[in-house]
Amino acid sequence: MINILLSGDRPRSILLSVILLVILVALALAPFLFPGVRSLETAARICIFIVLVASYDLLLGYTGIVSFAHTMFFGLGAYGVALASIHMGRGFDALVVGSALGALAAAVLAFAIGLFSLRVRAIFFAMITLAVASAVAVLVSQMSELTGGEDGLNYLVPRELTPAFRFGEAFGIKLNGRLLAYYLVFASCLLLFLVLLRVVNSPFGRVLKAIRENDFRAEAIGFRVVAYRTMATCLSAAVAALAGSIFAIWLRYVGPDTTLSFSIMLDILLMVVIGGMGTMYGAVIGATLFVLAQNYLQTLMGSASDATSALPLIPDLLSPDRWLLWLGVLFILSVYFFPTGIVGRLRGVR
Amino acid sequence: MSDAPDHSPTLAALSISDRLGQAMPYILVPLLVVLGFFAIGSSSSWLTLTVSGLAMGMMIFLMASGLTLVFGLMDIINFGHGAFISVGAFVGISVLFALGDWTAATSLSLNLIAVLLAIVAAMVVTGILGWGFERVIVRPVYGQHLHQILVTVGGLIVIEQMIHVIWGPHEIFLTRPETLKGAITYWGAALEKYRLLAVVLGLIVFVAMRLVLRRTKIGLIVRAGVQNGEMVQALGYRLKLVFVGVFIAGSALAGLGGVMWGLYQEVITAGMGEEMMILVFIVVIIGGLGSVEGAFIGALLVGLTQNYIAFLAPKLALISNIGLMAVILMWRPQGMMPVVKAK
Amino acid sequence: MSDPILTLQGVHTDIAQYHILENLDLIVPRGGVTMLLGRNGVGKTTTLRTIMGLWKAKAGEITMDGRNLVPMATAERARLGIGYVPEDMGIFTDLTVAENMSLAAASGTLDPQRLNWIFATFPALSTFWSSEAGNLSGGQKQMLAIARAMAEERQLYLIDEPTKGLAPAIVSTMASALRDLKRQGASILLVEQNFAVAKALGDTAAVMDDGHVIWTGEMAELANDAHLQERLMGLSMETL
Numbered sequence: 067m068i069n070i071l072l073s074g075d076r077p078r079s080i081l082l083s084v085i086l087l088v089i090l091v092a093l094a095l096a097p098f099l100f101p102g103v104r105s106l107e108t109a110a111r112i113c114i115f116i117v118l119v120a121s122y123d124l125l126l127g128y129t130g131i132v133s134f135a136h137t138m139f140f141g142l143g144a145y146g147v148a149l150a151s152i153h154m155g156r157g158f159d160a161l162v163v164g165s166a167l168g169a170l171a172a173a174v175l176a177f178a179i180g181l182f183s184l185r186v187r188a189i190f191f192a193m194i195t196l197a198v199a200s201a202v203a204v205l206v207s208q209m210s211e212l213t214g215g216e217d218g219l220n221y222l223v224p225r226e227l228t229p230a231f232r233f234g235e236a237f238g239i240k241l242n243g244r245l246l247a248y249y250l251v252f253a254s255c256l257l258l259f260l261v262l263l264r265v266v267n268s269p270f271g272r273v274l275k276a277i278r279e280n281d282f283r284a285e286a287i288g289f290r291v292v293a294y295r296t297m298a299t300c301l302s303a304a305v306a307a308l309a310g311s312i313f314a315i316w317l318r319y320v321g322p323d324t325t326l327s328f329s330i331m332l333d334i335l336l337m338v339v340i341g342g343m344g345t346m347y348g349a350v351i352g353a354t355l356f357v358l359a360q361n362y363l364q365t366l367m368g369s370a371s372d373a374t375s376a377l378p379l380i381p382d383l384l385s386p387d388r389w390l391l392w393l394g395v396l397f398i399l400s401v402y403f404f405p406t407g408i409v410g411r412l413r414g415v416r
Numbered sequence: 417m418s419d420a421p422d423h424s425p426t427l428a429a430l431s432i433s434d435r436l437g438q439a440m441p442y443i444l445v446p447l448l449v450v451l452g453f454f455a456i457g458s459s460s461s462w463l464t465l466t467v468s469g470l471a472m473g474m475m476i477f478l479m480a481s482g483l484t485l486v487f488g489l490m491d492i493i494n495f496g497h498g499a500f501i502s503v504g505a506f507v508g509i510s511v512l513f514a515l516g517d518w519t520a521a522t523s524l525s526l527n528l529i530a531v532l533l534a535i536v537a538a539m540v541v542t543g544i545l546g547w548g549f550e551r552v553i554v555r556p557v558y559g560q561h562l563h564q565i566l567v568t569v570g571g572l573i574v575i576e577q578m579i580h581v582i583w584g585p586h587e588i589f590l591t592r593p594e595t596l597k598g599a600i601t602y603w604g605a606a607l608e609k610y611r612l613l614a615v616v617l618g619l620i621v622f623v624a625m626r627l628v629l630r631r632t633k634i635g636l637i638v639r640a641g642v643q644n645g646e647m648v649q650a651l652g653y654r655l656k657l658v659f660v661g662v663f664i665a666g667s668a669l670a671g672l673g674g675v676m677w678g679l680y681q682e683v684i685t686a687g688m689g690e691e692m693m694i695l696v697f698i699v700v701i702i703g704g705l706g707s708v709e710g711a712f713i714g715a716l717l718v719g720l721t722q723n724y725i726a727f728l729a730p731k732l733a734l735i736s737n738i739g740l741m742a743v744i745l746m747w748r749p750q751g752m753m754p755v756v757k758a759k
Numbered sequence: 760m761s762d763p764i765l766t767l768q769g770v771h772t773d774i775a776q777y778h779i780l781e782n783l784d785l786i787v788p789r790g791g792v793t794m795l796l797g798r799n800g801v802g803k804t805t806t807l808r809t810i811m812g813l814w815k816a817k818a819g820e821i822t823m824d825g826r827n828l829v830p831m832a833t834a835e836r837a838r839l840g841i842g843y844v845p846e847d848m849g850i851f852t853d854l855t856v857a858e859n860m861s862l863a864a865a866s867g868t869l870d871p872q873r874l875n876w877i878f879a880t881f882p883a884l885s886t887f888w889s890s891e892a893g894n895l896s897g898g899q900k901q902m903l904a905i906a907r908a909m910a911e912e913r914q915l916y917l918i919d920e921p922t923k924g925l926a927p928a929i930v931s932t933m934a935s936a937l938r939d940l941k942r943q944g945a946s947i948l949l950v951e952q953n954f955a956v957a958k959a960l961g962d963t964a965a966v967m968d969d970g971h972v973i974w975t976g977e978m979a980e981l982a983n984d985a986h987l988q989e990r991l992m993g994l995s996m997e998t999l
Contacts, residue, residue: 126562182749190701193701196694197738201734201737205734333575387585388580398571401567402556637862640858646849647851649834650813652865655834753855
């Protein structure tokens with residue numbers, strides 16, 4: 067049963083299995099284990115980023131393509147839900163239509179970009195996605211009549227998903243719509259992750275890996291490399307858009323900073339590399355660690371900065387605003403020394 | 417000694433369409449300028465826009481030239497190149513602040529000396545930084561595109577953050593040196609003095625670069641190395657050393673571009689290099705990876721298109737460069753003047 | 760065969776996960792032409808590239824004039840006096856013929872006397888001296904590739920299939936150019952599929968199969984023994 071769910075791709079390390087199980091249980095029971103608004107926000111964020119990062123891993127780790135437009139696809143999904151909820155009115159139908167249209171738009175856009183760049187050489191793709199993503203981000207912040215510009219959009223989701231909807235109490239926790247919303251997020255993210263796991267372990271996924279290892283050889287064997295790469299790009303974009311839709315449903319707000327900014331793109335890159343490229347489970351570990359660090363490490367750095375305030379330069383280096391500096395260093399070191407990330411390490415010492 | 421072979425050698429003849437194809441990229445810039453003239457209608461606005469488009473293009477070229485050569489020589493794509501733009505701007509502007517008396521003076525020579533010193537300082541610092549960057553960040557990942565992209569992005573983050581640590585978290589506003597403020601009027605068109613200076617400086621660098629590439633041994637090695645690095649080594653040249661030199665020079669030029677862009681915008685931020693990289697990548701792609709001339713033409717096209725469109729249809733300005741890139745890639749999927757790789 | 764100029768001993772070269780050269784032993788005598796023969800894909804080109812350092816030998820020794828080449832970079836090996844003509848000719852197509860030639864002179868300038876000799880051998884190169892090399896015909900490119908190797912006096916020439924795909928008239932030009940080199944006392948390691956050329960130029964021969972040398976001897980001996988050819992290369996070279 068577990069084997070079928072995981073598509074035969076077991077963690078292959080006892081320690082890794084334990085960690086994954088702990089993360090799964092913690093996320094599944096988060097509202098009861100860690101009561102409080104902030105920890106529920108953190109848990110939902112982890113769920114969504116696991117899917118977002120896993121969909122990016124399909125591209126980076128399994129296909130060997132670097133894209134800088136993943137947040138653009140994420141944003142498309144989020145804005146899809148927001149716009150549908152505004153124009154169709156509050157309701158589940160708006161959520162479904164918005165998500166579907168967002169995913170479709172993402173896939174079409176990915177196809178168009180792939181057409182221009184993947185035909186020539188994979189390295190074009192990285193540069194072109196960077197250019198297109200930045201143009202879209204500027205466009206979204208400028209077209210304020212439609213997108214709300216820099217301020218973003220607030221909208222209503224169905225009442226059943228809001229804190230105002232109460233339906234009892236269990237284990238000392240008030241049961242409300244927020245809890246339902248969290249489980250909607252959790253269930254859809256789990257489902258999407260299992261789907262991605264299936265994809266990478268399907269014959270399609272194996273071809274992708276063959277192309278990553280040696281594209282000339284794959285082409286010679288008779289696989290149409292460009293077609294496979296384009297398909298992987300579209301699929302990855304569509305899943306990223308769905309993650310964006312889930313994020314929009316959870317947040318009840320979209321804005322350029324929360325869905326489209328380049329810094330989120332960097333976060334995704336860091337999560338994939340630190341977790342472990344080309345493993346899928348790396349996404350789980352990378353996203354969990356990173357989101358926790360983002361939320362709690364900055365506080366720690368703040369106190370370290372205060373503690374060293376008498377020294378020159380050091381408090382500046384330790385200031386919470388400079389946390390990206392340390393992540394950048396960590397990122398470079400992990401590309402050099404742990405190119406297979408945490409998951410690769412754990413599997414190595416199995 | 418053997419006799420000459422009994423056949424008359426001939427060059428493979430080029431058809432007219434081949435020749436036109438070869439010349440086409442060179443025609444594009446004048447063509448765009450003429451088209452712009454008819455589309456804009458007013459000759460004074462056209463002149464103003466053309467000068468500012470050329471100025472912008474020259475500055476982007478300075479930033480792009482090093483990147484495209486580095487790619488051509490070693491097949492390395494440096495996503496951290498933008499960091500040199502930012503660092504160059506911060507170093508240069510700091511020097512200008514330190515020389516406040518000279519920049520505030522109404523003497524053209526004092527102003528120019530101050531700008532020149534700022535440029536020299538920026539180029540020296542970014543050159544040294546480039547040398548370190550090549551050693552620490554790039555060298556361990558030769559030949560691995562995926563890791564190159566990741567590691568150089570990491571380098572970009574770290575350098576950008578260090579700018580925040582050294583110069584503080586906020587943007588810095590500045591004013592241009594006294595005699596470079598304002599505009600001169602020519603043919604009824606207002607031409608900003610600084611833009612004219614940028615065009616002149618950009619042209620000087622381009623011509624100097626072409627001379628080095630065409631007329632010197634080292635230039636010859638670089639041009640040959642872009643085509644077939646293995647053969648250059650097999651002829652006895654240490655290509656890695658040449659490459660490090662080009663990397664340093666490219667970083668210094670990016671630093672130069674950074675100072676000039678900072679003076680153009682009159683504000684500098686740590687993220688400015690990252691923002692400029694988007695235009696730089698577009699230029700490098702449409703020019704053809706590895707081609708300096710392609711990058712020059714591409715940069716002028718981008719600068720002119722952006723300025724013309726901003727005047728004609730402001731709403732389209734944001735996506736005009738993406739549009740330009742799409743059109744050129746549809747015409748030539750490898751860019752306008754791709755370097756013929758022997759491999 | 761005393762005092763070899765180049766010796767390869769137990770050389771192994773991998774390309775990606777494939778073992779191309781396995782335990783290769785080869786001796787190139789000083790002066791004269793050594794033919795490197797064998798079927799397609801047995802590692803002849805890889806042998807030349809390994810000597811130049813364009814592929815790194817994983818194991819084994821490569822010595823030239825008693826100096827160990829293995830730790831040296833390609834450029835250093837070239838500067839010991841090796842002229843290399845790769846299979847794809849390695850012409851810089853965006854550069855002019857003159858620029859291609861001047862790169863070949865490590866000292867910077869071409870010796871006029873040598874240049875005259877080159878022009879006499881390959882008149883096409885003087886005709887197209889300032890044209891882009893990319894516009895040359897295939898045969899002219901090959902002439903340029905050889906001329907580049909001859910631009911300075913070298914100790915050793917490594918030449919990979921100089922007559923591949925060329926018209927007979929040009930093949931004879933190539934052959935006479937190589938004969939000139941030989942007459943000047945150069946040592947040449949030549950990969951060649953054209954048996955007539957091999958027979959005319961070769962002094963000694965080494966036959967490769969499956970990544971190592973399986974036979975060495977006098978070229979004349981091999982040329983006159985169809986059975987030996989059949990055994991070594993799977994077919995008689997006369998039929999080629």
